[in-house]
Amino acid sequence: MSTVNYYESCAREYADASMGANLDHVYQRFLPALKPEATILDAGCGAGRDMKLFTQLGFKVMGFDKSVELAKIACHHSGQTVHVCSFMEFPAQQKRYDAVWAMASLLHVPRAELVDTMKHLSTGLVPGGRFYLSLKVGEGCRPTRGTIEERYSPEEAKEAIASAGLGLSEFWYTGARQDNLEPVTWMNFIAIKPA
Numbered sequence: 001m002s003t004v005n006y007y008e009s010c011a012r013e014y015a016d017a018s019m020g021a022n023l024d025h026v027y028q029r030f031l032p033a034l035k036p037e038a039t040i041l042d043a044g045c046g047a048g049r050d051m052k053l054f055t056q057l058g059f060k061v062m063g064f065d066k067s068v069e070l071a072k073i074a075c076h077h078s079g080q081t082v083h084v085c086s087f088m089e090f091p092a093q094q095k096r097y098d099a100v101w102a103m104a105s106l107l108h109v110p111r112a113e114l115v116d117t118m119k120h121l122s123t124g125l126v127p128g129g130r131f132y133l134s135l136k137v138g139e140g141c142r143p144t145r146g147t148i149e150e151r152y153s154p155e156e157a158k159e160a161i162a163s164a165g166l167g168l169s170e171f172w173y174t175g176a177r178q179d180n181l182e183p184v185t186w187m188n189f190i191a192i193k194p195a
């Protein structure tokens, strides 16, 4: 099963599980530096939990996901148009946004493509714009429930961010949680597109 087929097959269950997550500690790091009228791109938006919140807070929001079913759910939750496309298919060069939000999504990109994917998503990011991403700590590719799931050391992830032409601003770990009985630690990054 491919990554997208996995999410298609369990879109409703994934939506129910993800909508209740308490991510205030991440929002508090990411949002305060944005202008009230900022536009946020949610890259791999899943069920639209964060698109919904950002919209409620008054930000302009655009989002996309490769899963048709999750995009439909995200559209319903957020009231926003949600494009169905992959990271590289998103027409970043035709858009302009102040921030990229890629929570738990870029781990599904094959590691050889991570830098180019971040470069692509940065195309429409304004100079000085913020790029949030989270990745799992670990080594190599760990296929999980049929999805491609890449894991990184902090050094590898920081190198990829630098190679994508972004300047690292903040890095922190999020507390481990159980995922299929395996402890998982997330790395969170806020990078800035140089002015």
Ligand SMILES: C[S@@+](CC[C@H](N)C(=O)[O-])C[C@H]1O[C@@H](n2cnc3c(N)ncnc32)[C@H](O)[C@@H]1O
Residues within 6 Å of the ligand: 003, 004, 007, 018, 043, 044, 045, 046, 047, 049, 064, 065, 066, 067, 070, 085, 086, 087, 088, 102, 103, 104, 105, 108, 109
């Ligand atoms: C773990 S979920 C995270 C969803 C959401 N960001 C959240 O935090 O709830 C990963 C998401 O990435 C999407 N995804 C995986 N590969 C993708 C790709 N190549 N292009 C766009 N979206 C992708 C999946 O469909 C899924 O919605």
